[in-house]
Amino acid sequence: MKRILSFTLLFALFLTSVASASDIQLEVTVDRNKIALGEALQLNLTFQGTQNVSAPNIDKIEGFDARYLGPSTMVSIVNGVVTSSITHVYTLIPIKTGTFTLGPFSVEAQGKTLTSKPITIEVVSAPPGGQPYSRQQTQEEPSTTKINAEELKDRLFLILSAGKRRAYLNEIMPLTIKLYVNRLGVRDIQFPVLETNDFSIEKFGQPKQYREEFGGVLYDVIEFTTDMFAIKAGEFSLGPAKLKCNLVVRRQNQRSRSPFDDDFFGGFFKDDIFDDFFGRYEAYPLELKSAELPVTVLPLPQEGKPEGFDGALGNFQLEVEATPLQVKAGDPITLKMTVKGEGNFDSVKLPKLQSKDGFKVYDPQVKENESEKIFEQVLIPDSEKVTHIPQINFSFFNTRTGHYQVLTHEPIPITVARAEEAQPKLVELPQVQLKPAQKEELGRDIIYLKNSPGKFRRIGCYLYQSFGFWLFQILSFVLFIGIILFHLKQQKLITDERYARRLRAPTKAKKGLQEIGRLLREGKTEAFFDAVFKTIREYLADRFHLPCGGITVITIEEFAKEKGIASEVLDKIKKIFADCDMARYAPAQFGQKHLEDIFQSLKEIIDYLEKQKI
Amino acid sequence: MKAKNIYNIFILVVLFSALFLGAGFALNNHETSAFNRANVYYEQANYDEAIKQYNSILEGGWESGNLYYNLGNCYFKKGELGRAILNYEKARRLMPLDKDLESNYEYACSLIEGQAVAYKKSLPVRVLSNLFEKFTVDGLTILLSALYMLILMSILISLFFKSLKKHALLFSVFMGLFFIVGFAGLKGKISLLNKEAIVIAKAADAKFEPIDKATTYFTLYKGMKVEIISSKENWYKVRRQDNKNGWVENDTLIVF
Numbered sequence: 001m002k003r004i005l006s007f008t009l010l011f012a013l014f015l016t017s018v019a020s021a022s023d024i025q026l027e028v029t030v031d032r033n034k035i036a037l038g039e040a041l042q043l044n045l046t047f048q049g050t051q052n053v054s055a056p057n058i059d060k061i062e063g064f065d066a067r068y069l070g071p072s073t074m075v076s077i078v079n080g081v082v083t084s085s086i087t088h089v090y091t092l093i094p095i096k097t098g099t100f101t102l103g104p105f106s107v108e109a110q111g112k113t114l115t116s117k118p119i120t121i122e123v124v125s126a127p128p129g130g131q132p133y134s135r136q137q138t139q140e141e142p143s144t145t146k147i148n149a150e151e152l153k154d155r156l157f158l159i160l161s162a163g164k165r166r167a168y169l170n171e172i173m174p175l176t177i178k179l180y181v182n183r184l185g186v187r188d189i190q191f192p193v194l195e196t197n198d199f200s201i202e203k204f205g206q207p208k209q210y211r212e213e214f215g216g217v218l219y220d221v222i223e224f225t226t227d228m229f230a231i232k233a234g235e236f237s238l239g240p241a242k243l244k245c246n247l248v249v250r251r252q253n254q255r256s257r258s259p260f261d262d263d264f265f266g267g268f269f270k271d272d273i274f275d276d277f278f279g280r281y282e283a284y285p286l287e288l289k290s291a292e293l294p295v296t297v298l299p300l301p302q303e304g305k306p307e308g309f310d311g312a313l314g315n316f317q318l319e320v321e322a323t324p325l326q327v328k329a330g331d332p333i334t335l336k337m338t339v340k341g342e343g344n345f346d347s348v349k350l351p352k353l354q355s356k357d358g359f360k361v362y363d364p365q366v367k368e369n370e371s372e373k374i375f376e377q378v379l380i381p382d383s384e385k386v387t388h389i390p391q392i393n394f395s396f397f398n399t400r401t402g403h404y405q406v407l408t409h410e411p412i413p414i415t416v417a418r419a420e421e422a423q424p425k426l427v428e429l430p431q432v433q434l435k436p437a438q439k440e441e442l443g444r445d446i447i448y449l450k451n452s453p454g455k456f457r458r459i460g461c462y463l464y465q466s467f468g469f470w471l472f473q474i475l476s477f478v479l480f481i482g483i484i485l486f487h488l489k490q491q492k493l494i495t496d497e498r499y500a501r502r503l504r505a506p507t508k509a510k511k512g513l514q515e516i517g518r519l520l521r522e523g524k525t526e527a528f529f530d531a532v533f534k535t536i537r538e539y540l541a542d543r544f545h546l547p548c549g550g551i552t553v554i555t556i557e558e559f560a561k562e563k564g565i566a567s568e569v570l571d572k573i574k575k576i577f578a579d580c581d582m583a584r585y586a587p588a589q590f591g592q593k594h595l596e597d598i599f600q601s602l603k604e605i606i607d608y609l610e611k612q613k614i
Numbered sequence: 615m616k617a618k619n620i621y622n623i624f625i626l627v628v629l630f631s632a633l634f635l636g637a638g639f640a641l642n643n644h645e646t647s648a649f650n651r652a653n654v655y656y657e658q659a660n661y662d663e664a665i666k667q668y669n670s671i672l673e674g675g676w677e678s679g680n681l682y683y684n685l686g687n688c689y690f691k692k693g694e695l696g697r698a699i700l701n702y703e704k705a706r707r708l709m710p711l712d713k714d715l716e717s718n719y720e721y722a723c724s725l726i727e728g729q730a731v732a733y734k735k736s737l738p739v740r741v742l743s744n745l746f747e748k749f750t751v752d753g754l755t756i757l758l759s760a761l762y763m764l765i766l767m768s769i770l771i772s773l774f775f776k777s778l779k780k781h782a783l784l785f786s787v788f789m790g791l792f793f794i795v796g797f798a799g800l801k802g803k804i805s806l807l808n809k810e811a812i813v814i815a816k817a818a819d820a821k822f823e824p825i826d827k828a829t830t831y832f833t834l835y836k837g838m839k840v841e842i843i844s845s846k847e848n849w850y851k852v853r854r855q856d857n858k859n860g861w862v863e864n865d866t867l868i869v870f
Contacts, residue, residue, distance in 0.1 A: 444721060445721070446687055446690050446691075446717075446718040446721055446722070447714040447717055447718055448687075449653055449656055449683075449684045449687055450680035450683050450684055450714070451653065452649075452680060453642075453645065453646055453649040453671075453678050453680050453681055454678040454679050454680035454681070454709070455678055456642040456645055456671075456676040456677070456678045456681075457676065457677060457678065457708075458675055458676065458677075459672065459675050459676065459677045462751050462752060462755070462804075463751075463752040463755045463756065464751070464752075464755045464800070464804070469755070469759070472759075473759065473762065476762075476763060476766060477766070480766045480769075480770065483770055484770070484773065487773050487774065
């Protein structure tokens with residue numbers, strides 16, 4: 001029992017709706033209005049606007065055994081408005097079958113007598129195989145495992161309704177689709193679909209959600225509304241509206257609980273709470289269908305149809321405003337025509353000017369707001385003779401009265417001044433621009449003489465025939481070759497040491513000889529011999545690409561044989577070496593004559609070796 | 615050593631350039647006054663006298679682009695289309711980039727009788743011939759000489775500057791290609807000297823054989839340009855622009 005109580009409290013809390021703070025209201029609801037014997041019915045008495053009402057005594061209800069379960073209170077703050085309510089919850093257990101009426105209940109609260117609507121309950125005998133007490137266990141659950149198709153229809157259904165059953169062609173009528181849900185878990189509700197070729201239905205807006213009592217049972221309602229209008233005349237049946245959603249149902253294979261299980265707490269706590277939320281519920285896709293709705297669409301009557309009727313339907317007013325009222329001819333006047341009211345604004349067309357004489361009329365700019373349509377039209381008076389804007393007519397079919405109606409706006413007086421001089425110029429401009437488009441006829445003749453003779457040149461003399469030109473080319477080429485040869489020689493000097501030494505030898509020898517000559521004239525005998533020895537040794541080393549220290553009489557002799565040097569030259573070399581050796585010990589024994597001979601023979605040796613190709 | 619060599623090259627180049635410039639430079643007081651006189655005659659619409667004055671300059675062995683241009687104008691005004699085109703053609707050889715000349719030449723050519731004959735050449739040939747039309751013989755000669763110098767220089771650079779070797783050689787190869795193309799162009803231009811002719815007779819029949827009674831192959835009209843292939847007695851074998859050959863009497867043409 002405690003469990004039921006707790007669920008009831010929660011549920012009552014959940015159900016309590018927002019009420020006005022000023023008045024106390026009584027609302028009586030049951031959780032179902034068809035019940036089998038042995039099942040329990042929940043009766044809620046909700047007092048809106050107060051919490052200070054004690055539980056009314058409703059012991060004596062025909063056909064039922066009533067038990068008071070307890071109160072549940074609720075305080076809600078919506079947009080800063082505090083509302084409070086108290087719900088007294090009773091359990092009714094039917095005693096016999098039949099149709100019974102609950103209430104009307106009259107309760108005294110705070111000096112007022114509140115009376116509820118009566119509720120009709122049908123009690124049937126228990127379904128075969130039904131488990132009377134199992135209902136008690138499941139009835140408070142948001143979803144159940146045992147819902148048969150019959151019950152489901154009562155607890156989850158779709159109602160299609162239109163604002164009117166009889167409408168004129170193109171007349172706007174509201175369309176409402178309501179989804180009623182009683183204590184069922186429903187999710188993934190999609191927008192309803194209405195398949196029809198006879199009506200133009202706009203998109204559904206955001207659905208409204210509220211609670212509604214229907215046949216004494218409280219339902220959660222999701223209401224989809226939109227507008228529609230018929231596009232054909234005749235008798236149609238609208239719908240059925242279809243809506244797809246998922247029904248959340250407890251899984252069938254749950255552990256069956258014995259109705260006689262007294263171990264209430266054990267049973268309660270044995271259930272894994274997580275299992276409850278994530279494991280035991282399944283979503284079953286459902287497609288709900290509403291009943292069809294017969295709608296009669298009347299054509300617009302032909303009689304009394306005014307001239308210039310454009311098919312506007314509804315109940316409208318016309319407002320006209322023109323600015324400015326004083327203009328010059330050729331200046332624009334803005335005519336603002338506002339059609340207000342209710343009806344199908346898609347069918348509202350531009351109100352008609354009775355005549356357009358004397359005006360240049362441009363296409364209107366159209367703005368559509370909620371319950372008004374604004375046309376802004378530019379009129380340009382042609383001349384100063386125009387005195388007023390003509391009468392404006394707007395005709396529509398009044399769907400309330402079923403008659404045509406013509407709205408007329410009287411001519412608006414305007415003052416048009418003569419246009420200024422500048423205006424014709426504006427008109428002329430495009431003509432001026434047109435002229436260049438014509439093809440220009442150009443004259444054709446030869447261009448006039450040259451004033452200066454330019455550069456004179458000899459007839460038949462070309463540069464390629466001139467000697468100087470070719471000389472220049474040839475000299476360039478010679479120079480080019482010369483530079484290349486020089487470059488190659490430089491390269492050889494760097495890379496080929498033998499060649500470089502061979503090339504260096506005579507230059508060095510020449511310098512040595514000059515030095516020797518000077519020493520000879522000065523009579524410096526010792527220095528003379530040193531220089532002679534140095535010169536000949538270095539020259540021979542460079543000339544034959546030998547190491548300088550390795551130059552001795554013996555190596556020279558061997559080398560001379562190899563290269564075929566004349567023996568007299570070899571003798572001279574030997575003699576010089578020998579003299580140089582001698583001079584180190586007894587330099588005084590050499591006379592001037594002797595020194596000159598040595599110098600001479602050194603020159604001869606170098607000359608000979610330079611000329612010789614070795 | 616290197617710097618000295620480069621300096622020497624520079625001196626040489628300057629000297630030779632100066633030599634060429636000097637060679638072309640001459641004061642032609644006599645010719646200039648004749649030219650001015652002729653212009654005055656032209657203004658008085660005395661074309662015969664103007665032509666006489668202009669021709670006196672030519673007889674003296676001097677020519678210039680402007681001279682031929684003015685002479686062409688004189689003949690044009692006189693109504694001698696053939697000689698007008700002939701002189702414009704001569705002027706074109708000396709100043710191919712002159713806009714006035716181009717305009718007058720085109721106008722004169724548009725007045726030639728008979729259908730314009732054109733032979734469709736392949737694209738590269740057309741591009742090259744258009745390119746070489748913009749050069750005079752001397753201009754092309756100088757250009758080739760400059761290319762030749764550039765090639766020699768870039769080879770030297772590749773020898774002395776190892777780091778630039780690759781680029782310099784590539785450059786010289788390119789210059790070499792240009793040189794070859796330019797040389798071919800120059801050769802073509804030179805081969806046309808004194809080988810082109812303009813028809814000055816009102817109409818000239820090109821025949822299959824150099825005989826009066828031979829069958830006429832095609833007719834040339836005053837102002838048309840042909841190429842002389844060979845000659846025999848008083849006949850020229852000519853090639854029209856569409857590569858058709860025929861024999862034409864030599865007094866109907868003037869070779870230039």
